[in-house]
Amino acid sequence: MTRFTISRRAALALLAATAACAAAPALAQSDFPTKPVNIFTPFPPGSGPDALLRAITDKLSTLWKQPVLVQNRPGAGGFVVFEATRRQPADGYTLVQLDSEQLVALPLLYKSRNFQTLQVYDPVASLYNTPFIVTVPVNSPWKNVGDLVSAAKAQPGKVNYGSWGIGSPGHLGGEQLELGSGIEMQHIPFKDSGQMFTALAGNEIAWALGTIPSSQGVYKAGKVRYLGVASPKRIPQMPDLPTVAEAGGPKDFAQSSFVVLAAPHGIAPALRSKIAQDVAKVMQDADIKARMDTFAFEYINWSPDEIARQARGKGQMYGKLIERKNITLD
Template identity: 35%
Template sequence: MTNRRRFMLALAASALARTAPALAETFPNGPIKLVVPFPAGGTADFVARLAGDRLSAQLKVPVVIDNRVGANGNIATEAVARAPADGQTLLLGSTPNLTINPALYKKVNFGTLKDFAPITMLAQAPNVLVVHPSLGVNSVAELIAAAKARPGKILFASGGNGSTGHLAGEMLQHAAGIQLTHVPYRGGPQAVTDLIGGQVQMLFFTVPTVMPHVRAGKLKALAVSSLRRSPVLPDLPTVAESGIPGFDATPWFGLLAPAGTPRAVIDRISLEIAKAWGDEDIKAKLAGQGAEPWTTTPEQFTAQLKADLVRWPEAVKRSGATVD
């Protein structure tokens, strides 16, 4: 490294050291933009708006929700990675855009751990493993036995290649040593429709979508995909306690800022979310989406990202899924 290069780096570091405290003291200095990589109306959008409303009330500034769809979330994620590191632009991160896409696409123009400063988790929303009643199974153990008796004959649907439902099915196959046949759909609703119609036999999908059909007797719920039972469905066992120890395929949502955002700003936002997320009203609203509140420190969020950047890409690799 040349002396001039060393000098320029030292100068930049000195400027950052002087600027960061100033940014923290003036934060927020105007509207905050919360970029959501998914369309309006879904669970991700709901969680983002809930967080945005509470942050707006507590920070006394507008929080504008920017639903920026495209490339399975990559466009929005890349945009926030390149935004100014001042806390005024945040990302609604999720399992797909931050931990699955880097393995699903041959190239993404962001690094989950390199380009973002994790703030706090917001919620986890486990999928439910449901089957068509005609399959004649009443538990995960019976499903595994049926799959072993008929390798490749049980069709498991998903909302598309690389979706959390698809990869949860891949994780189940690998952990249980069974062979299923994946049938990807262009979105979850059609997959659920065909499951109800008996064209496919099993599916991992969201609580609000499948549970009305379970209660109507059209589908049978076997387990949830989270490591521990969901308070939304306390009587439904987990896959892990149903014979597959350690099974965890839990989609989540969290808040992140561009890398380099002052730690004081990160801590301020994290603290405000922690305050808000203790309300019973928040818990009830998230429960309506099949989710539960989940706040963490930035360090805990970082640890979760590191673990999931192993778990989900391994499932992508085993499945052979790609969108390129």
């Protein structure tokens, strides 16, 4: 048998080399980023999510001392941005802004595509939650959500509401109000929220769910009114606006959408943690807080595991609503 021996000096050199290899990923992550970072978004330029994302990327650029660029890829409910990013390296230099509906509703609406967002992307950092508000034309006879529900009960299938597309939060929120109130209404989908609110202001539809950023134009112009916020509690931006439950709607009715940053699947835990910590630091900036307050966005500080848990819960609710009416985009 041949006996292999190694000198003390060689052994120490081998140990040093091994330690250096083990430390290399950690060093690379602590140095991140060393080149520009691209954050892709399915939201169009000028939208509320896009405007806030640009403010966030400005702060990240300063913190990271590297350009952080917003890449708008709207269309196909989110699949345009998926195709642009799903095959990118999981190295942190490609991030994606996604809302809860793109995380869990799209796989239910496009079953034939066999696409599971949370299997293709890893949650990285939470950003904010945005509540929706029940909105009616300014001359609507309804004074509260209870009036809306009563009208729908009196005329099954006659009261209509609009949304910015089949399977959108506005549509699924309407389905949730139907289920919670025992009513039946007619859904009218539009191309986008701008078109929807133009129709609402013109009395072409009876009501719609919207956010403050999407509805503030027609609201400030005095063309629409708010009946209630679809949230468990009132929002500080409008403390006199009741919740849907307070306004005569279902007691457990709530509809909101949360927005996060994700990365192509496989990002290293240490790198994901660094990005999350830096994003959380930026979200505490006074300018960002002021911008979020304007939009009625509520900062959420969730871990990646909590993001996944919240998404699964919302997915279960959406699954019931989608199956109930066999809603599909296939």
